Amino acid sequence: AHLACRADGGRLVSIETAAEQRLIERFIESLLASDGDFWIGLRRTKEEVDNNTECQNLYSWSDGSSSKFRNWYVDEPSCGSEICVVMYHQPSAPPGVGGPYMFQWNDDRCNMKN
Template identity: 60%
Template sequence: MIAKCLHKDSIQAIIMALLCGIGFSQRICRHGTQRPCYKVSYIQDSRRRLTFEDARKACRLDGGDLLSIESESEQQLMERFIQRLQAGDGDFWIGLRRSSQRYRAGTKSPGCPSQYYWLDGSRAKFRNWHWDEPSCGTEMCAVLYHQPSAPPDEEGHFLFQWNDDNCNSKNNFVCKYSEGEPVDLILSISDNTLYVSYILYATIPALVLLLIAAVGLFCYKQHAKR
């Protein structure tokens, strides 16, 4: 049961991004069946990309959550996935967010990087920040940096390192599926080999879309009465 109405703009953004604006979207599992599985959503039309919260809603509606990267090998795996897509410029949301409230009352607040936590509950301490990130200003949400046309900085290429971004910015995103059995056998991978043949399929099942549409109509009518 859905307890809250999603804002109609969020509903429209999620549906349009996932069904009309996606360039590539695929669920990928280790050896075809082993969890975790991943889905990289690269949206060619930058206007249809999603904010952090809308990207998370899209992942959760599909049974996952925004990506947690728990080790260097998982980081490298994500890099290979995105490279295979041959995607253009556009960062990817990951499930890392900052909260100044995640420490016990009466204790000293930790440094800004320590305030970042994984939304899916992962306790992994692995981080891959760019050398001068996070900037720890008003930018609270993390992205996997992907601007292949940008020149390298003085420390080398920024590509695939992490950056903090405004949570209302619009980006591509990566979902992670950690529990249960995968529904679709989409792409088989080994630790050392990524097979490039894959099947594209609808990101959200039709029944879920109908549910979203019904909730959206209900919310619209409720707002219209006010």
């Protein structure tokens, strides 16, 4: 995702506050986008970590900023081999344990197409 954004002259977004999160949510809603998650610029610095508590402290933004704001979906990040992060956008999906899959973050394998 990082390379694709760079090729198009862009960068993955860093979300450093709840206000920035809401702004991005409104922007995505204005696109009337169908189901499809969005890559964001958050990435885990170590690949194989099984301890969820430790894992949550190992994420950083691709632009080097160190904001502590996070918007994880329930029971995320799940860690393991999932080191990149997407923002859920699944308006037609039935709600899960944490409610609708809308705008919360999920760690995912970096080679997934979103």
